[in-house]
Amino acid sequence: MQPINFDNHFRDLFENSNDLIQILQIDAEILIVNRAWLHTLKYEFKDVVGKNIYQFIHPDYREKYRKNRQGAINNKKNKSFDLAYLTSTNEIVIGEINIGCSYIDGVPQYTRCVFKNLSENQRAEKIVRESEKRLKAFLTGGPDAVIIINEAQEILEWNPKAEAIFGFSFQEIKGKTLTETIIPPQYREAQLRGMQHFLKTCEGPILNKTLEITALHKSGKEFFINLSISNVKLDEGWLFIAFLSDISQRKETEEALIKKEAELLRSQLLQEKNDQFISTVSHELKTPITTIKAYTQLTLAMCNDQQQSIKANLSKMDQMIDKLVFLINQLLHVSQINLGKLNLLKSKINFKPFLAETLNAIQQITPHQILIERNDEAEITLDAVRLEQVIANLISNAAKYSPGENKIIVRSIKKQNELICSFTDFGIGIADESVQKIFHRFFRVDDVSHRFTGFGIGLFICNQIITEHGGKMWLKSEQGKGSTFYFSLPVSDSFSV
Ligand code: ADP
16 A cells, blocks of 8 residues: 555545645735636635735625634634635626644744535525624614514513513413503403404504503512504414504503693683682672762761760771772782783873972872982883872881871882882891792782781782883892882883983
8 A cells, every 4th residue: 555645635536625725825816726716706726825815806805804813813723604705707706614723833934724615505595694693783782672473362472571571581471462462451452353364354453563561470469561563474474563552651641741831721711710700809899888988978077076975986888998909909919910801001200300290199198208319301101090009008008007207209210221219218128038929920029918908919910910011120128128019111212311
């Protein structure tokens, strides 16, 4: 027997291998390729030797090849990956390549690559394997729960998100039907009928639409989901793919909002009813009180000088009737404001004499001395009756809340396009925390409400009237020292300062 010549054997193996073999310098220059390589890629040896390998690789794979080859050289580890070559006639040859590197004393010498050209079948299988991998990744990593069922409604796929939403693991639910698991009892019959109808007619009104319905959690709790179902026909029959997400939290928020809105509406209606009631009652009360006042004044006029005590009593009655009329009017105005019926009758007014006359009239019934420190000329469009009401209210408050004091200072100052009126008293003042709420309806400062009579609506009305005139109200106050209430009004004007 002849001794084995390894060189010959290896050459034989190299040349007759069905796989494409190439040996490259470290700089990727081709040293040698085998016959299968030349045959498959349709080149002659002289066309490839000494050339750089990259020119034979499909451009989309060059970077991948470079990285893996470098990896194999650096890590002394063979690398396998997909690769595509280009033939001399520009056809694509796809396969799997394995790259290794040879070293002498740890120094890389050359790389050897074995490339397996995949047959059509192998390629198809590989594509299926890869798309399965991608589908798996989609099923496991997607944001939605994905459930796949067959015609018998049996669950075939149930991704981790579905596990999280419904509480059933895939192992528990695999092969079970939707009706016996996550569909609530009230929908089960319709679901079965729908499926039968679809299988007969291929019509499914809920397919490919987004629905908001309820589903059952493993614990039995029913909750809202967003559901969309697609269908696909395979050899073994129809498959239905359901994408769903848990929207119970959004639904709860929506429901809470609807409830809140309904409550608001109810309380608004109630408030409107109250206002309507107050408005009617105040109107009804005004007529008899006006008659009582007329008779009181008539009787007062009929009294002679000998009937002084009767006269005094009647005067007191008359004053009390005025107070009553004032309170009834306040109630009437609040209800009118709330019902949006505070109709203003505006006209252009010379404010300076208007203020002087109004204060003069109020002075007749106010014990405090009203001092007008400044009264600028200004022409303003306003409802005189309502403005008198505001001024009377502010003076009356200034007097009421400064017992023991004797003066109130009024200033009316024109600044550019507005007139600012202020009313200063030296009374009890208002604490900071109450200042914010002072114009709120029915607000009264706690610690004074038992000492002074009132409803807590005068300032609310004043503020509404001034706002309706396009102005603003505010105040400065110091507890124990007094308060200044301000209002501004837009000037229409003609008078220049
Ligand atoms: P009423 O005086 O009828 O209670 P108002 O709406 O006119 O109602 O006033 C609301 C509250 O503001 C009063 O209850 C009082 O506590 C406070 N207030 C109003 N004006 C003054 C003032 N000049 N000085 C101190 N407190 C005042």
